[in-house]
Amino acid sequence: MNTYYNPDDLKKFGKISEFEPNLAKKFFDYYGEVFKEGALTEREKSLIALAVAHTIQCPYCIDAYTQDTMEKGCDEAQLMEAVHVAASIRGGATLVHGVQMMNKYKELSM
Amino acid sequence: MIKSLKSLGHELTESQKQLQLLQLTNLMPFEDKLKETNLFPLTTIPMEIFQINVGKMCNQVCKHCHVDAGPDRKEIMSRETMQDCINAIQKTNVYTVDLTGGAPEMNPDFRWFVEELSKLGKKIIVRCNLTIIQANKKYHDLPDFFKKHKIEVISSLPYFSASKTDAQRGEGVFEKSIRALKLLNEVGYGKEGSGLILNLVYNPAGAFLPASQMALEKEFKLKLKSGFDIEFNSLFAITNLPISRFLDYLVSSKNYESYMEKLVAAYNPIAATNVMCRNTISVSWDGFLYDCDFNQMLNLKVATHNSQHVKDFNFDSLSQRNIIVNQHCYGCTAGSGSSCGGSVV
Ligand code: SF4
Ligand code: SF4
Numbered sequence: 001m002n003t004y005y006n007p008d009d010l011k012k013f014g015k016i017s018e019f020e021p022n023l024a025k026k027f028f029d030y031y032g033e034v035f036k037e038g039a040l041t042e043r044e045k046s047l048i049a050l051a052v053a054h055t056i057q058c059p060y061c062i063d064a065y066t067q068d069t070m071e072k073g074c075d076e077a078q079l080m081e082a083v084h085v086a087a088s089i090r091g092g093a094t095l096v097h098g099v100q101m102m103n104k105y106k107e108l109s110m
Numbered sequence: 111m112i113k114s115l116k117s118l119g120h121e122l123t124e125s126q127k128q129l130q131l132l133q134l135t136n137l138m139p140f141e142d143k144l145k146e147t148n149l150f151p152l153t154t155i156p157m158e159i160f161q162i163n164v165g166k167m168c169n170q171v172c173k174h175c176h177v178d179a180g181p182d183r184k185e186i187m188s189r190e191t192m193q194d195c196i197n198a199i200q201k202t203n204v205y206t207v208d209l210t211g212g213a214p215e216m217n218p219d220f221r222w223f224v225e226e227l228s229k230l231g232k233k234i235i236v237r238c239n240l241t242i243i244q245a246n247k248k249y250h251d252l253p254d255f256f257k258k259h260k261i262e263v264i265s266s267l268p269y270f271s272a273s274k275t276d277a278q279r280g281e282g283v284f285e286k287s288i289r290a291l292k293l294l295n296e297v298g299y300g301k302e303g304s305g306l307i308l309n310l311v312y313n314p315a316g317a318f319l320p321a322s323q324m325a326l327e328k329e330f331k332l333k334l335k336s337g338f339d340i341e342f343n344s345l346f347a348i349t350n351l352p353i354s355r356f357l358d359y360l361v362s363s364k365n366y367e368s369y370m371e372k373l374v375a376a377y378n379p380i381a382a383t384n385v386m387c388r389n390t391i392s393v394s395w396d397g398f399l400y401d402c403d404f405n406q407m408l409n410l411k412v413a414t415h416n417s418q419h420v421k422d423f424n425f426d427s428l429s430q431r432n433i434i435v436n437q438h439c440y441g442c443t444a445g446s447g448s449s450c451g452g453s454v455v
Contacts, residue, residue, distance in 0.1 A: 043325060070314070073321040073329060075274055 010060045043072040050079060051086040112171045112280065114180035115355060122358050123178065125409040132352065132437040135367055137374050140439045147379040151432040157425075158389040160199050160232075161208040161450070162187070163403060164220065165395045168212040169245045172266075172279045174313065176353040176407055179212040186212070187395040189219045191420065195393055196226055198423035204391075208235040208450065210403060213242045215249060228259045235262045237450075240290035241283055253297045262307040263299060264346070264450075265291070268315045270333040278315040291340045300342040308341075311452075313348045317365035319372060319445055320347040323453040346452025349373075351404050351441035373440040381447025384454035387433045393420050401433045403450070404441075410434045 017024035035045050046069045053061030069079055115123045122128055144150035165186030168179035199207065207227050214220055214236055227234055236256065243252050256263055267287055268278045275284035291308075295301065300308035310330065314320050327345035334340040350356045352370065360366040387401040391412075397420040400406040414431045417424035447454035 041325060042322070043329075067318055070316065070318045071321055073312075073326050075269060075271055077271075 005059050007063065010063060013060070043069075043074065046072045047074065047078065047082045051082045054083050054086040055090060112173055112355075114171060114182055115178045115358060117180065117182045120358065122354065125407065128353060128357060128408055129436065131357065131361070131366075135370050135437075137370055137437065137440075140435050140437055143374070143377055143440075143443075144382065144435065147382065149379065149382050152382075152385070152388065152435055153432055154429060155388045157202055157204050157391055157429060159206045159208055159386070159391075159450075160195070160202065160204045161210060161390055161392045161403060162192075162195055163210050163212070163392065163394055163406060164192075164214045164217045164223070165212045167216045168239065169216065169242055170213070170239055170280055170283065172355070173359055174278055174315075174350050174356040176351055176356060176404060177212060178354045178407070183212065185395050186217045187219070187397075189222065191393075191395070191397040192219055192223045192226070194397055194420045194423075196230070198393075198420050199227075199230060199232065201423060201425045204232070206233045206235060208237070208390075210237040210450075213239050215242050215252060221255065224255075224259055224261065233262065234259060235264055237264050240265045240267070240287040243290040243293060244286055253293050253299065256294075256299070257297045257306060260306070262309065263294060264309045264311060266311045266313070267291075267330075268313055270330055270337065274315045278313075288338050288340065291334075291342070292338070295341055300340070302341075307343050309344045309346060310342050311346045311348055313350055317360060317363065317369045319376065320349055320448075323347040323446065344452075346450075347446075347448070348450075348452060349441045349444055349448035351438050351448075353404055353407050353438055370437070370440070373444045376444035377440065378443055378445060378447060378455060380455050381445070382443040384447060384449075385433075385439070385442045386449035386451070386454070387442075390450075391428060397421060399423070399428070401431075404438055405434055405436075408436065408438065410436065 014028070035042060046065060049061065050065040050069050053065050066079065069082070122131070141150055144152060163177070166177055166179045166183035167181065167186050168183065169181060171180040209224070211217070215238065217223075224234060224236075238252070243249050265287070266279070267275065269275050272284035275287065276282065294308055297306070298304035299306045312320060312326050312330070320326070323345060326347055330345050331342070334342065352360055352366070357366070360369050387405070390402060392400040392402050392406050394400065394406050399412045399418055399420060400410065401412060411418045412428065412431055413434055414424065414427045416422065417427050442448050
């Protein structure tokens with residue numbers, strides 16, 4: 001079956017440098033630095049990445065960071081809580097715009 | 111209930127079949143990888159650890175077991191072979207004797223063996239699966255027995271929660287392990303200043319690599335203390351090697367190729383320099399000699415043809431042997447590396 005997403009393409013991520021090596025190098029260096037242990041642990045960063053992956057709904061990132069959080073010692077409860085954090089921010093962002101809707105509604109109403 | 115591959119008549123019981131499967135992928139042979147990093151042939155350094163597998167009998171049947179151990183396995187070391195081991199140890203200057211299995215405590219001559227080894231003044235390690243302490247009344251006093259001989263206890267606990275632990279080691283194992291850890295703590299194991307060492311082993315419950323040992327240790331210490339009031343000394347993070355039941359799991363869950371690719375991609379020459387076989391000799395229940403417990407399960411005997419059995423233990427030739435390697439060795443050299451004592455980098 002042909003689909004837009006192919007799991008094997010994830011392994012080829014590095015190959016984006018074929019068309020533009022300089023920017024790709026800058027990006028991968030930056031990426032590597034970002035995920036190093038700093039004020040946040042590697043584990044915390046990986047969980048954030050997993051939540052963001054769900055927010056942007058990138059199947060590559062979901063694959064990669066499910067595995068990465070597991071390798072960082074997280075269990076299923078921790079992974080799912082991270083997804084709920086993403087979901088609640090998404091849901092909250094929708095709902096908080098309800099205030100805007102209410103403002104407009106009231107503005108237009110007698 | 112999980113069964114041993116042997117009791118299922120599974121083809122991977124045969125080491126030859128396992129080796130064939132390991133050769134199947136298109137991955138670079140481990141030997142070539144060593145050559146690329148100027149480490150071939152892999153040679154020994156002074157022998158420090160004498161590891162003895164006293165038998166495949168075990169009260170558990172963990173999914174990932176590289177020994178294919180279980181209650182149905184009857185292969186256990188005789189007292190005569192134990193005596194041969196003692197004679198061999200006296201020909202060396204190793205300072206650690208590492209007892210493994212199966213559940214080593216199930217060997218009826220286990221206590222006799224420990225007492226005799228104790229007289230040699232060596233540091234003794236017992237790889238205790240924890241649940242054995244409660245498996246039968248006759249094992250209840252093991253914590254005191256360990257204490258009497260100042261044995262270092264190394265025990266597996268894949269996670270600080272029941273779901274992951276039980277998924278790998280069997281229903282109810284987490285709860286029993288926690289109780290056993292408490293009993294060990296009670297006699298002083300893992301307590302600061304007691305001199306009684308209790309180390310834990312973490313290995314991933316699935317087809318992924320272990321996290322950084324340091325980060326895991328921190329997390330385990332915190333969670334075990336706050337959740338269960340349990341203390342321990344160090345945590346060893348160990349990579350699962352593609353052998354026996356873990357190999358079977360990889361194949362049947364369709365993770366085999368991607369797992370092997372992952373191991374190869376994570377090859378670390380520093381880890382390869384520090385692999386445990388370089389300072390270890392491993393003895394099987396029937397007295398044969400191997401570079402490590404993994405080679406033992408694959409029936410890859412030491413390269414010293416004049417000294418392949420503990421009865422013919424020749425310290426000089428064993429000290430100059432080259433290590434027999436194969437594709438499973440990638441498990442020891444991935445990332446921070448892996449040995450019976452955890453990371454090697
Ligand atoms: S991993 Fe250890 S406890 Fe589990 S079955 Fe194998 S020998 Fe027994
Ligand atoms: S599997 Fe055994 S022989 Fe191979 S590198 Fe690991 S310890 Fe050495």
